[in-house]
Amino acid sequence: MVLGPTYTVEGVSHTPADVMNYDAVGYAGVAADAGAGVSSSHRTLPLPSYVEVTSLDSGKTILVRVERRGPMTNARLVDLSPAAAAQLGLTGGKAPVRVRRVNPPEQERALLRMGQAAPARMDTPQSLLGVLRRKLDGPGLPAPQPAATPVPVPTPTPSTAPVAKPAPKGKIPRIAPEAPPAVERITPPPAMPANALVVQVGAFGDRARADAVAKRSGGQVSKAGSVWRVRMGPFASQAEAQAALAKAKAAGYSEARIQRAN
Template identity: 55%
Template structure:
């Protein structure tokens, strides 16, 4: 005898089993900007005798040296920027610029600013074992480039940096102390042709002449009894200002910070008073300097103070 077939039972079983089968696939992977979270800043740490303090600095722009280390894809390591974050790395020798995703802390040596993976170093054109001068600038790339770097791929190179800016960046690297964390300040493009010789005197810091009346000591002529007949204005001697400060003895091989060279003596004394510096004459100019310091590391703090006061052309040079 043939039994009737119930067609509703298999359909009900399939409906009940569907949620169970779907739960085995797990949650969908995170995509979009949320894939870069959480962002970690971290606590201060020490490498040798230097303390590095991570910070979420949006306008980070520094020069230093790059080394090649571990990691896959176009990635890198930095001591202070949040993880992850994105930077443009420029080779100061060639001007070549690439986008890198920072995923690790490092490099754990004070002489290097950034550590690049082998893939990132190859794209930047660095040879294995390189210790190359670079610029590292934090950027906010579009999501399509972020996604590519997260997936282990690379993105197209940026436009090459022009030679004029490369000269500014190389000079900034030469002036900063390798024993201290590099200042993360954007470089300033020069006004006019760049000076080619590094040891030459700095460009004149005075661009606005000071009115002649302000440079004369008050009541000078009143203090002179029975003044001699005045000569024509064209040959009248100028009243001298205050004498340059005596320069302290400098140890042989020491370092000084030259704040600037001025064509107007009053401007030189104003800068010296602002920074506690000394004024010396050099031909037709007045040089403002601080120091002497026993070594370049001690002079670095005075250099940063001078630049923070607005003297961006200040530099460290040998006292002798």
């Protein structure tokens, strides 16, 4: 593993460091002279190291081997080899991506060392992509929509405003009874296939908190006794469930775990 000394790119100093939990968003370009393997450049991660690169446009995620220093411009976070760009679906220019350092199994490391592609990861849900896109600040993302112009509400004039009639003396005006409070309707979660696996992101005593977590993680809310569970899935295989678990923990839900659906 190689780190190397501090160096400068476009007036900015970069110090290579062995950061195990590296996780950043930025832009990826394509390095035409990077060779045939599924690889990338990075300014500070160890050489070699392994990262998952996620397209913030499509949600597709691939495993890449970091082999070179660069890019030699601060406008991009990484430069992908043509093979890596093709696997991720990037056609040219620069595209928004998430780069997260991982520790893949030796079988996948060996594939990348031999210039072959490792199996693609599970796609990142749109709810998480939205959170990641908001961390970017630069061109290439949808422009914010203008706020809607408020519509003025007419104020009744004295001539048109209704005038309440006073109640006759000695009589108590009748007050209409209040309507009963609305009953919250709970939509039951879809039926889970037998032997399916789910990733339980968390269990919460407050429904609003569970809804917020489900929106961010792409999961579903279901009630179990006095708590609200947020679950991702179902998944037909252990590999799919493990990939979803990794994404949930990467999003900050460290207590997430795999369970049987039923």
